[in-house]
Amino acid sequence: MRPRISPLLLLVALLLGGCGGYEFRNIAKSDIDLVTDEFIDETRGLMQELAEKLYARNPAELRKVPGMTVERRLQLLRDTPGALVFPELGGRTGIVALEVVFNPAFDGDRVFALVAGLGGMLRQAYGYNTQTYLLSEPLEPEALRASARNIEILLWRLRHTRHADGRPFLVTSEYRGVVDNLSFERLFGKLIALQDMMARIAGDAGDRRVTRAVHAASSMFIPLPL
Numbered sequence: 001m002r003p004r005i006s007p008l009l010l011l012v013a014l015l016l017g018g019c020g021g022y023e024f025r026n027i028a029k030s031d032i033d034l035v036t037d038e039f040i041d042e043t044r045g046l047m048q049e050l051a052e053k054l055y056a057r058n059p060a061e062l063r064k065v066p067g068m069t070v071e072r073r074l075q076l077l078r079d080t081p082g083a084l085v086f087p088e089l090g091g092r093t094g095i096v097a098l099e100v101v102f103n104p105a106f107d108g109d110r111v112f113a114l115v116a117g118l119g120g121m122l123r124q125a126y127g128y129n130t131q132t133y134l135l136s137e138p139l140e141p142e143a144l145r146a147s148a149r150n151i152e153i154l155l156w157r158l159r160h161t162r163h164a165d166g167r168p169f170l171v172t173s174e175y176r177g178v179v180d181n182l183s184f185e186r187l188f189g190k191l192i193a194l195q196d197m198m199a200r201i202a203g204d205a206g207d208r209r210v211t212r213a214v215h216a217a218s219s220m221f222i223p224l225p226l
Contacts, residue, residue: 029132029133029134032201033132033134033136036126036132036139036201037132039194040129040130042194043122043126043191043194044119047077048077050184050187051073051074051077051111053183053187054114055070055073055111057171058111061110061111061112062111064109065088065109068109073112077119082128083120085120086116089112089116089117092113093117094121094124095117095121095221095223095224096117097116097120098121098221099221100113101117101169102161102169104163104164110169114154118154121147121150121224122191124143125139125143125146125224126144139198140202140225141202142225143224143225144196144198144199144202145195145196145199146222146223151195153220153221154188158172159173
């Protein structure tokens with residue numbers, strides 16, 4: 001449970017807020033809030049790096065939208081608040097958008113579907129916060145842990161799910177049967193580790209429900225708790 005902030009402390013924080021901002025942020029945040037902010041920033045940085053790498057390996061996806069550039073894609077993702085809902089993905093977000101990546105009938109930008117879906121899921125896991133404060137709702141450990149398992153599932157499906165003719169839906173670590181770029185493995189590994197560590201920090205004692213779900217359907221994404 002988050003510590004309660006007293007009316008006196010809140011008043012002092014508000015007064016100090018007019019004197020700069022740095023002091024206010026330190027008073028209005030617990031140690032866990034400061035750590036959470038670092039995790040959110042690191043996660044968003046890794047997502048940007050992932051998008052750049054995916055477009056470098058799959059340039060044809062970007063060309064599906066005339067005139068689109070990587071910089072415009074990244075700007076669109078940064079400037080869109082909340083759940084990352086986009087008309088070109090039919091309003092799908094989170095794990096529903098991730099399913100589009102592996103839909104043979106989808107003729108849109110699969111890299112964008114992956115980054116928007118994964119980014120939206122991670123935002124949901126952090127309660128759609130860009131920063132957290134003493135009065136913020138506490139994070140849900142189960143959602144954080146479920147998001148980590150979903151990243152593992154996504155990585156497995158990128159390796160093993162193919163078009164009918166054997167082509168991967170997106171090229172990552174392997175190209176034409178040769179594993180030649182392990183940076184994707186490291187990126188996904190960092191994202192998984194961050195989510196698992198944040199779940200522990202948020203106070204989760206175990207992941208029994210999530211583990212059962214993974215064993216029951218190892219290739220299906222796990223809905224995050226609302």
